[in-house]
Amino acid sequence: MIRHLSRLTYRLTLLLIFLSGLAVLLARLLLPLAELYRGEIEQLAGEALGQPVQVGFMEAHWRGLGPRLILHNVDLVNPQNQRVTLRLSEIQVDIALLDSLRNRAVTTRRITLARPSILIKRRTDGSFAVEGLQGLEGLAAAPQRADAGGLFLLPRRIAVSDGTILWENQAIGAAPMRFTNVNLELFNDHQRHQIHGELSLPGASASRLSLAADIRGDLQQPGGWSGDFYLGGEQLILEQLLRHRIPSGYAVPDGQLGMRLWSRWRDGRMQHLEGELQVQ
Known part of the structure; x- marks a missing residue:
């Protein structure tokens, strides 16, 4: 009996290896034909991205161990009004081949937004909006309005690779700040959003910021969200950080800043802030 089970297990293992190898071979052969299945792939990407x-x-x-689909000039569309909520130059979709075989359905392993240009705006009422930019050649670049929350409508796990973010805090009236070399991981679970990653200030290669956030609630509603944030950095140029952010008549200090800051927000307002600052 034991010998029979062992022989059966061995044969099933060989069959699984054969089928997996066959699936890999077929997938490799079909890759050049991917453009012919654009409609099906758009549907797959839409299901993965949630719109x-x-x-x-x-x-x-x-x-x-699997194929990667590279989608160029991608528009995410609001199904209610058919308006573009976010425009991206490239999305990379990695297919989990073995999981797809096991689930009998195409399963995505990872979705990466490659080199996106995004405007994240905090409005005067404390709510947030995400907008895609056609170009960031200057602050006058025309945005596409994100009616539906942009990044936070995307799937459970998504990455941003080598992106550019323009951060505009209208709540304090500060001039927009531009960040480059943005590499982030986002985890979305209904009303909970977790973010961690790194980004740079332009013009200073050594100025690197680390960011982590755990946010709960609806970011589009004033006072509809709470969360914990961490921001750290070394060799940050004070002139870059404080330009247009201190009252007129005060000189912008020279030097570099190292910092580690933790903050807690409730109902869209900061309740607690602590950290360490080192000025050189």
Whole structure:
């Protein structure tokens, strides 16, 4: 009996290896035909991203143990009014081949927004908006309005690679700040959003910021969210940080700043702040 079970297990293992190898071979052969299935892939991407997707053109490559679909000129569309909520130059979709075989449905392993340009705006009422920018050649670049929360409508796990973010805090009337080399991981679970990653201030290669956040609630509603934030950095240029952020008549100090800050927010307002600052 034991010998029979062992033989059966061995045969099933060989069959699984054969089927997996066959699936890999078929997937490799079908990669050049990916453009022919644009409609199906747009539907797959739309299901993964949680809203309709329109793709300009696409290509496919083999990466690791599964295919990677590269979608270019991607528009995320609000299904209620058919307006574009976010426009992205490239999205990379990694397919989990073995999981897809196990689940009998295409399963995404990772979705990466490659080199996105995004405006994140905090309004005067404390709510947030996310907008895609056609270009960040200057602050006059025209945005596409995000009616539906932008990044926080995306799937459970998503990455941002080598992005550019323009941060505008209208609540304090400060001039927008531009961050480059943005690499973030976002985890969305209904009304909970977790973020961690790094970003740079332009023009100072050594100025690097680390960011982590755990946010709960609806970021689009004034006072509708709470959360905990961490912000850390080394060799931050004070002139870059404080430009247009201190009252007129005061000189912008020279030097560099190192910091570690923790803050707690409730109902859209900061309740607690502590940290360490080092000025050189």
